[in-house]
Amino acid sequence: MSKNGADSRLLEELEKKSIAIIREANAQFKNPAVLWSTGKDSTATIWLCKKAFFGRIPFPVIHIDTGSKFREIYNFRDQLAKEWNLNLMIAKNSEAIRRGISPEKDRFECCTELKTKALKSLLEKEKFDALILAIRRDEHGIRAKERYYSPRDDNFQWNYKDQPAEMWDLYVKPSEDFSHMRIHPILHWTELNVWQYVKQERLPVNPLYFAKSGKRYRSLGCEPCTVPISSNASTVDEIVQELEKSKSPERAGRAQDKEKAYMMQKLRSLGYM
Amino acid sequence: MRLGKINLVIIGHKDHGKSTLVGRLLHDSKAVLAQKMREVEAEVKKTGDEGFRFAFLLDTLEEERKGALTIDIMHTPFKTKKNLYTIIDCPGHREFIKKMFTGASQADAAVLVVSAEEGIRDQTKQHAFLIRTLGIQQFIVALNKIDAVEYDETRFVEIRDQLVPILKSLEYENSPIVPVSALTGENVFQKQKRMQWYKGLSLVETLDAVVKPSAPPVDKPLRGCVQDIYEINGERIIICKILTGILTEGKIIRFDPLGEKGRVRKIQVFGKGIDRAGPGDSVGLSVDGIRGVERGEVISYPRRRASVVESFVAEIILLSDITMEKGDVLAIRCGTAEKKCEVRRILEKIDAINLTVDAKFPDSLKGGDVGKLLLSPIEQMSIERFSEFPELGRFVVEGKKGTVAAGIVLEIQPIDKN
Numbered sequence: 001m002s003k004n005g006a007d008s009r010l011l012e013e014l015e016k017k018s019i020a021i022i023r024e025a026n027a028q029f030k031n032p033a034v035l036w037s038t039g040k041d042s043t044a045t046i047w048l049c050k051k052a053f054f055g056r057i058p059f060p061v062i063h064i065d066t067g068s069k070f071r072e073i074y075n076f077r078d079q080l081a082k083e084w085n086l087n088l089m090i091a092k093n094s095e096a097i098r099r100g101i102s103p104e105k106d107r108f109e110c111c112t113e114l115k116t117k118a119l120k121s122l123l124e125k126e127k128f129d130a131l132i133l134a135i136r137r138d139e140h141g142i143r144a145k146e147r148y149y150s151p152r153d154d155n156f157q158w159n160y161k162d163q164p165a166e167m168w169d170l171y172v173k174p175s176e177d178f179s180h181m182r183i184h185p186i187l188h189w190t191e192l193n194v195w196q197y198v199k200q201e202r203l204p205v206n207p208l209y210f211a212k213s214g215k216r217y218r219s220l221g222c223e224p225c226t227v228p229i230s231s232n233a234s235t236v237d238e239i240v241q242e243l244e245k246s247k248s249p250e251r252a253g254r255a256q257d258k259e260k261a262y263m264m265q266k267l268r269s270l271g272y273m
Numbered sequence: 274m275r276l277g278k279i280n281l282v283i284i285g286h287k288d289h290g291k292s293t294l295v296g297r298l299l300h301d302s303k304a305v306l307a308q309k310m311r312e313v314e315a316e317v318k319k320t321g322d323e324g325f326r327f328a329f330l331l332d333t334l335e336e337e338r339k340g341a342l343t344i345d346i347m348h349t350p351f352k353t354k355k356n357l358y359t360i361i362d363c364p365g366h367r368e369f370i371k372k373m374f375t376g377a378s379q380a381d382a383a384v385l386v387v388s389a390e391e392g393i394r395d396q397t398k399q400h401a402f403l404i405r406t407l408g409i410q411q412f413i414v415a416l417n418k419i420d421a422v423e424y425d426e427t428r429f430v431e432i433r434d435q436l437v438p439i440l441k442s443l444e445y446e447n448s449p450i451v452p453v454s455a456l457t458g459e460n461v462f463q464k465q466k467r468m469q470w471y472k473g474l475s476l477v478e479t480l481d482a483v484v485k486p487s488a489p490p491v492d493k494p495l496r497g498c499v500q501d502i503y504e505i506n507g508e509r510i511i512i513c514k515i516l517t518g519i520l521t522e523g524k525i526i527r528f529d530p531l532g533e534k535g536r537v538r539k540i541q542v543f544g545k546g547i548d549r550a551g552p553g554d555s556v557g558l559s560v561d562g563i564r565g566v567e568r569g570e571v572i573s574y575p576r577r578r579a580s581v582v583e584s585f586v587a588e589i590i591l592l593s594d595i596t597m598e599k600g601d602v603l604a605i606r607c608g609t610a611e612k613k614c615e616v617r618r619i620l621e622k623i624d625a626i627n628l629t630v631d632a633k634f635p636d637s638l639k640g641g642d643v644g645k646l647l648l649s650p651i652e653q654m655s656i657e658r659f660s661e662f663p664e665l666g667r668f669v670v671e672g673k674k675g676t677v678a679a680g681i682v683l684e685i686q687p688i689d690k691n
Contacts, residue, residue, distance in 0.1 A: 006275045013553070019543065020500070020514055020555040027501040027512075027568055027609075051543035054505050054557065164675040165592050167378045168667060170606050172675055 011197050015048065018185040020169070021148055022052040022132065025183040026059070029130035029174055032183070033060045033089070035119075035273065038076045038206050039220045040194050041134035045186055047203055049132070050084065057086065062122060062131075065092040066114040068102075068222040076206045083204075091122040103224050114222075115273070120156050129174060130181045133273055138190045147171075148187055151178035158182075158268055192243045199236045210234045277356040277486035282377045282409075284400035285386035290417040294386055294455035295360050298477070301462045302351040355481040377404055378679070382411035382484040384476075389452070390421045392432055398439060402623075405443045406588055406643065408659055408667075408681060411484050412445040415476055419468070420454035426470040449483060451476045489552040493517035494577035496662050498608035499528070499570040503557065510541065510557040513572060514609070515550050516664040520572075522548045528563065528570040530581040530653035535563035569610030571655040571665065579665075580687045582656055584617060584649040587668070589680040594640040595672060602651065603678075607668035612654040621645040645683070658682050 025032055034049055034057070036042040049057045063077055081088040096113040103110045123131070135146065149171035152158055156179055164172050174181060186194070198205060208217045215228040233239045283291045350359045361379060377383070383404045387397050404412070414436060422428040429452050440448050452468060453460045453476050459467055460475045474482060495518035503510045513520075520526070520540065527534045539559040540547050550556045560566075573579040591597065601616045623643040624631040638644045650656075659666030659681040670678035 009275075015543075016553050016555060023500050023512055023555060024609075052555075053503065054510070054541070054543075165669075165679070167669050167676060167679050168664075170669045170676070173606075173671060175674065177674060 007196055008200060011193065011200055014186075014189055014193055015051075015197070017188065018045075018048050019052045021171075021183065021185040022049055024169075024171060025130055025132060025149075025181075025185075026053070028171075029181065031059070031126070031128050032130035032132060033062050033126070033128045034132040035134070036061050036063050036077075036086075037134075037220060038063070038073045038080070039134075040198055040203075040205065040209065041136065041186060041189075043080070043203055043205075044194050044197055044201075045132065045134040046084070046086070047201060048185060059087070060089045060126070060128075061086045062089050062091055062119070064115050064118050065090050066118070066222050067092070067097045068114075068224055070208055070220070070223050070226075072206060072208050073220065076204070080204055089122065089126070091118040093118040093121065103222075107225065116156070119273075123156075123180060128180055130183055132183045132185060134186055135184055135273060136189050136191070136194070137187050146182075146184055146187060148184055150182040150184065151175070152180050152182060153177065154179050192240070195236065195240050195243060199240060205236060209239065276352065279356050279358050279382060279480075279484055279486050280361060280380045281358045281480075281484075282361045282380035282383045282404070283386060284377070284383055284404060286388070286391070286394040286396040286400075289386045289388040289391065289394075289397070290455045291386045294384075294415060294417060294453070294461070297455045297458055297461050298351050298358075298360065301458060302353065302477075353477055353481050356484070356486065358480070377407055377409070380404075380407075380409055381487050382413070382480075383409050384480075385412065385414045386417050387414060387432065387436070388418045388421075389416050389428055389432060390418045393435055393439070401439065401443055401445070402643070403590065405445070406590060406681060408663060412440075412443075412448040413476075413479055413483060414440070414448055414450040415455075416450055416452045417455055419452045420457050420459060424452075424459070424467045426468070429471075449473065449479050451479050490517040491519055491551055493662070495520055495526070495572065495574045496579060496657070496665055497572040498610070498665070499566055499568050499572065500555065500609050501568055502566070505557075508559060511560055511566060513556055513558055515552055515554045515556065516608075517552055517662055518574075520550045520556070525575060526560070526572045527575050527578055528566045528572055529579045529655040531566060531570055532581075533563040533566060534575065535560040569608070569612075571608060571610070579655045580657055580685055582650065582654060582685045583688045584647060584686045585656055585682050586620065586645060586647055586684040587680040587682050588623075588643070588645050589638070589670070589678050590643050591638055591640050591678045593672065593674075593677040595677045596637050596639045597644075597646075597678070598637040603648070604671040605648075605654075605668050605680075606671055607654075607656050608665050610654065611671070613651045614648040614654070615651055616646055617649050618647040619644055620647055646680075656682055656685060658685055 034046055036046055046057065046061060061081070080086070093114050096117065101110050101113045137146070147163060147166045149166065150158065151164065151172060166172060172181065206220065208220055210216055211231050211234045214230055214232060216231045216233060217226060217228050220226060231242060233242045283295055285291050350357055361377070385397065385401055387393060416429060416432060419429065433450050436450060440446055451460065451473060452471055455461060459465060460471070462475055462477045464475050465471050473479070497513045497515040497520065499511055499513050501512040503512060520537065522537055522540050525534060525536050537558055538561050540550055541557040542550065542554060571579040597616060597619070599616055599618055603614050603616065605612055605614050619635050619638060621633055621644055622631040622635040622638060623629070623645070635644070655665070656668070657665040666682040668680050668682070669676045670680065
């Protein structure tokens, strides 16, 4: 089998499993929603949702706006939301932004206030009982501990020490004990898989991923805390090729990952993505 | 050539070196990026414990690194010339049986790690038994820490001879037993230099030789389960996940336990029409001639139809702190269905450590126990033998706070129904 043939067979397998997980979540939960950062992973995930439901996503798409996202993210978001007819909801902690919370003072507090708390408020207001997120195991050690279905308790926290059993594909059921369930349909995909899928499906890509003056973003966060990498890849094909040879991890340019040991772990246990 | 994909679970008693072995496999196969290795080495220098260097690759939780104890599972892949192995490391501590099960339930093959220093301990036997109960047939033993016993052949033979009858009682009599040192790397990837007496293959060579990826069950009779019903442009679409066999457009299928029959007019996958669907496919069906179906129904062809049962015998593992008694009504999830079943009788309590029948017809089972039950559905239920249709022959029992037990169907007593 040619390499392309093998790749497309692999993507098909990955896709099938993800779609089954998304459909299962929709069947089991009364009020789900999907998170979208406009990055490649979450764009691929909402595309999977469109496929799962034959064109129209029957639940809201949430964008967490910290006020410090790149301009390109806002543009991309608004355009694609219109094109794909998404029911877009914005989660924003305006009060904290007004107070002047910023990463210069304390990155942990900033992520918590502007992202985690913003999400938490929207969840409580809209009473979502399940959130679909585009995280993957290979992104970060702590995300690798995640399950396809992962509950959050009443305090929005992740009890990673005592996760419920997840046997086969009989995923955790909704329960009053949980504030909501996190659903991770692309947990088993790698960074390369996502780009190969983007290429195969011809998905729209945020221009920040493409090189300008020898630099591009491999992972998209907020502007103050995201560092570009040296690269000349300016198309999806070039990105795929670059990745196939890459020796450094995807989130190397993300400050909260480096901050202190276990910061991601602490953030995530408090309800971060 | 396409690499076989294999999910591998590593089991064994606490501190026999599971995490170190996994770390070694990842390191030597260059599955771990150099930067990651440097980060881990920096962390390890702080704690000062060189020995745990490899284990730290997997132990990313703060608690794990400080306590040198793997709390939860993680999926980490490594490649050989033949296969892509996704390792599901498993915690060995007694409290973590529930977590071990989550990992093991995804595995195609298991590697049991036994310390040559300590020898066979309780969880060595218990884990092997539990893996067997989950139906995993491909099994290899890694006799680890062979460096700690000076690569001594006598010690290897001593433990091997103790292992053989245990493996035989679990129907793992052909399982290879491979001496290794995860710490020094001896015989993990590379053949031995310090064990001239050992004439077999290294651990990885053994894996490549012995373990086969699971093939999709296209030749089995058709089975699928209804996940949901969508209304798209005024048309009712039945969302179904195919588990075994091939579903072909135009054929007549049945829905059980309801008993409805209809013709498959159209099969859609993600918006495009196709004429057939196979194992793993989640499809949308337009079916003529049926009045109404629900989530949970099992589809099959009439000629080799799905079973609707009066009762069934299951081997069950209690994952939580619960008690199970005759007369209890359990909420059982199998496929996409959830049905209430009564415990007609507890047939056996099995001692998972000594691998014997502890008691016949005991009054109850409690948390951590393994037993055999006779169950009767209170509502109509379609379920199959695990040996024939694994996806429809395995189930979980739901308690107030999630899964409390997991089970495998050994025997079914079908209702004779048209």
